[in-house]
Amino acid sequence: MKKKYILEDLDCANCAAKIEREVAKIEGVISSKVTFMTQAMELEVEEEKAGEIEKAAIKLISKLEPDVTVIKK
Amino acid sequence: MSNKLKKRIKRTTVGAMVFAAGMLYILLSHDVDNNTELILFLGAYLIMGEDIIRTAAKNIGHGQLFDENFLMSVATIGAFFVGSYPEAAAVMLFYQIGECFQSYAVNKSRKSISDLMDIRPDHANVIRDGIPVQVSPEEVKIGEIIQVKPGEKVPLDAVITKGSTSLNTMALTGESIPLDIQEGGQIISGCVNLTGVIEAQVQREFGESTVSKILNLMETSSSKKANVENFITRFSRYYTPIVVFAALFLAVIPSILTGKPDVWIYRALSFLVISCPCAFVVSVPLTFFGGIGAAGREGILVKGGNYLEALAHAEIVVMDKTGTLTQGVFSVTKIKLASQDLSSDMTSEKLLELAAYAESQSSHPISLSILKAFHQEIDSSRISDIHELAGFGVSALLDGKEVLAGNDKLIREKQIADHGMLERCGKEESGTVVHIAIDGNYCGYLVISDTVRADSAAAVKELYQQQSVKKIVMLTGDGKAVAEHIAAELGIKDFYAGLLPEDKVNQVERLLQEKTKKGKLLFVGDGINDAPVLARADVGIAMGGIGSDAAIEAADVVIMDDQPSKISRAIDIAKKTVMIAGENTAFAIAVKLVVLCLAAVGIATMWAAIFADVGVTFLAVLNAMRALHLQKKKIPV
Numbered sequence: 001m002k003k004k005y006i007l008e009d010l011d012c013a014n015c016a017a018k019i020e021r022e023v024a025k026i027e028g029v030i031s032s033k034v035t036f037m038t039q040a041m042e043l044e045v046e047e048e049k050a051g052e053i054e055k056a057a058i059k060l061i062s063k064l065e066p067d068v069t070v071i072k073k
Numbered sequence: 074m075s076n077k078l079k080k081r082i083k084r085t086t087v088g089a090m091v092f093a094a095g096m097l098y099i100l101l102s103h104d105v106d107n108n109t110e111l112i113l114f115l116g117a118y119l120i121m122g123e124d125i126i127r128t129a130a131k132n133i134g135h136g137q138l139f140d141e142n143f144l145m146s147v148a149t150i151g152a153f154f155v156g157s158y159p160e161a162a163a164v165m166l167f168y169q170i171g172e173c174f175q176s177y178a179v180n181k182s183r184k185s186i187s188d189l190m191d192i193r194p195d196h197a198n199v200i201r202d203g204i205p206v207q208v209s210p211e212e213v214k215i216g217e218i219i220q221v222k223p224g225e226k227v228p229l230d231a232v233i234t235k236g237s238t239s240l241n242t243m244a245l246t247g248e249s250i251p252l253d254i255q256e257g258g259q260i261i262s263g264c265v266n267l268t269g270v271i272e273a274q275v276q277r278e279f280g281e282s283t284v285s286k287i288l289n290l291m292e293t294s295s296s297k298k299a300n301v302e303n304f305i306t307r308f309s310r311y312y313t314p315i316v317v318f319a320a321l322f323l324a325v326i327p328s329i330l331t332g333k334p335d336v337w338i339y340r341a342l343s344f345l346v347i348s349c350p351c352a353f354v355v356s357v358p359l360t361f362f363g364g365i366g367a368a369g370r371e372g373i374l375v376k377g378g379n380y381l382e383a384l385a386h387a388e389i390v391v392m393d394k395t396g397t398l399t400q401g402v403f404s405v406t407k408i409k410l411a412s413q414d415l416s417s418d419m420t421s422e423k424l425l426e427l428a429a430y431a432e433s434q435s436s437h438p439i440s441l442s443i444l445k446a447f448h449q450e451i452d453s454s455r456i457s458d459i460h461e462l463a464g465f466g467v468s469a470l471l472d473g474k475e476v477l478a479g480n481d482k483l484i485r486e487k488q489i490a491d492h493g494m495l496e497r498c499g500k501e502e503s504g505t506v507v508h509i510a511i512d513g514n515y516c517g518y519l520v521i522s523d524t525v526r527a528d529s530a531a532a533v534k535e536l537y538q539q540q541s542v543k544k545i546v547m548l549t550g551d552g553k554a555v556a557e558h559i560a561a562e563l564g565i566k567d568f569y570a571g572l573l574p575e576d577k578v579n580q581v582e583r584l585l586q587e588k589t590k591k592g593k594l595l596f597v598g599d600g601i602n603d604a605p606v607l608a609r610a611d612v613g614i615a616m617g618g619i620g621s622d623a624a625i626e627a628a629d630v631v632i633m634d635d636q637p638s639k640i641s642r643a644i645d646i647a648k649k650t651v652m653i654a655g656e657n658t659a660f661a662i663a664v665k666l667v668v669l670c671l672a673a674v675g676i677a678t679m680w681a682a683i684f685a686d687v688g689v690t691f692l693a694v695l696n697a698m699r700a701l702h703l704q705k706k707k708i709p710v
Contacts (some may be wrong), residue, residue, distance in 0.1 A: 009075070011175070011180075012351070012353060012355070013354040013355040014350055014355075015312070017306045021310075029302070034296075036355075037361075038183075039183075064135075066128070066131065
């Protein structure tokens with residue numbers, strides 16, 4: 001299933017690439033895409049793990065980029 | 074401007090003043106006191122770089138060694154240790170200026186796109202129990218009547234039931250001339266009502282309305298990344314670690330060999346300053362985002378940076394005729410009977426009736442034009458067994474008799490005696506011809522003609538002038554005579570006529586083989602019946618823009634105002650965008666590599682390294698912003 005998020009205050013392009021790469025490594029994430037200009041993150045995840053993945057992703061992002069706020073869409 | 078950015082600017086400004094004081098001190102004072110110098114520059118440094126150092130410290134805990142905050146901190150703290158105080162503070166100062174500028178540019182570009190897409194209607198006035206009630210557009214159901222006052226946005230796709238007005242479609246199509254519209258006319262959500270109060274019956278729910286589709290499209294538009302963008306992300310992934318390891322090597326090995334650690338550590342620190350990949354990583358998406366925005370402003374929706382990139386390499390442009398080069402609005406222009414004998418019971422009216430009944434279930438533009446010409450109610454109890462024979466026509470039972478309506482192939486296939494009419498008609502008529510036969514007897518034909526769009530000829534001419542475009546091909550399901558006529562009128566050299574839908578796919582497949590490896594094939598269609606071709610082409614461009622769902626979904630690029638001349642304009646914008654992205658990538662990489670080499674041999678100082686990092690970011694971002702402001706070119710009609 002696909003999940004969409006807004007990464008508020010994402011203001012460094014390299015960080016966007018980093019988040020995209022790291023989030024993809026979370027177990028159960030099939031693909032991840034972070035678009036720097038629109039601050040959008042789109043994850044394709046295994047349905048039964050969606051809840052855990054979301055928590056793990058938010059935690060990971062706050063570790064990578066403390067300034068970024070993850071907003072569900 | 075965000076609060077974060079404001080704070081950053083304030084801190085950087087204060088720091089810059091302290092830094093300036095430090096610079097004045099070392100320039101003017103004859104007897105520079107080392108401690109005073111250290112205090113001034115360290116003060117400036119801490120005011121400006123406190124957040125960077127803190128983030129860096131936090132990131133070390135997370136094991137992120139190639140983070141730019143960490144690299145900047147190591148470079149600057151290292152510079153303090155080797156006694157290069159002004160350089161240390163300057164690196165931080167310029168790094169912060171670069172960051173502020175980058176944030177500002179990115180925000181500005183984001184805002185300019187969101188302004189452009191400011192088409193979301195915030196309310197709808199729905200008439201319930203005779204009174205207009207203001208509700209959110211999501212709550213309105215199909216069939217309800219909405220009222221739209223002057224100055225309001227049309228909230229949902231609807232048909233006018235009362236009143237007339239003119240609409241500003243600028244935000245959707247880039248067209249500045251208002252569209253006059255009367256009772257019975259379709260209004261598209263997202264347009265702005267200019268003059269009259271109108272009432273209209275809702276045809277689509279908000280989620281299905283044009284405005285939602287376009288907003289959705291714009292939001293996801295930059296998620297398909299261009300190759301350059303992917304390249305740069307991959308490049309930066311290896312670039313930073315390599316430069317950092319090179320710095321480490323430079324700091325250790327030559328220091329041991331030459332016994333001059335100060336010199337080599339200074340050079341290694343310069344490496345660290347240059348190791349940040351920001352300049353090229355930010356400038357490429359910024360450029361493509363700008364290019365997509367510039368196209369959007371002219372009513373050209375591009376679904377991703379990759380398509381912009383492909384457009385720039387357009388080599389073969391394949392165009393469908395109907396609905397693309399022509400308006401796709403047909404009318405019956407001639408009715409010709411097989412028998413001129415007046416005592417025959419076949420009349421023009423009868424022929425039209427037969428045709429109208431046979432075509433009554435079809436939504437093809439030709440069928441619609443026949444029904445329009447017939448202008449009477451269809452009594453559906455009289456007709457049965459309707460079969461569409463794709464590429465041929467239709468067969469149906471009308472009052473128990475078999476009626477055939479279709480092209481010459483149909484008549485030949487069914488082996489109906491036509492008394493030489495097919496051949497004569499093929500020579501004489503230039504429109505689309507629908508032949509009619511009843512119970513195996515040939516009755517005559519109707520001629521249906523389409524009008525060429527006003528700017529089609531100019532569009533073809535401009536496309537031929539595009540340097541990369543080597544071939545323009547027109548495809549049509551119509552007969553050769555019609556195709557020849559239109560191709561000559563528009564100046565198209567290659568065309569293929571009489572194609573069935575699957576033939577179009579085959580033609581495109583064949584043309585795909587013909588192009589060079591780098592060149593791209595564009596297919597331009599109206600989204601009706603050509604979804605497979607739109608998908609097969611490198612770039613599928615849909616005309617027949619607003620209101621056509623099929624077009625918006627199947628295509629990679631949508632031309633909102635149906636002007637074929639926008640194809641060439643899209644290619645222009647794409648070429649400029651790709652050029653700017655290329656310039657930025659090449660410039661940033663070249664400057665960084667050169668300064669790295671010069672720093673390694675000791676020619677470039679840390680000041681040069683600062684330029685290689687921040688200066689390049691600055692120039693690349695400025696250059697990228699040009700894409701957003703690509704000037705609108707006047708198109709002569």
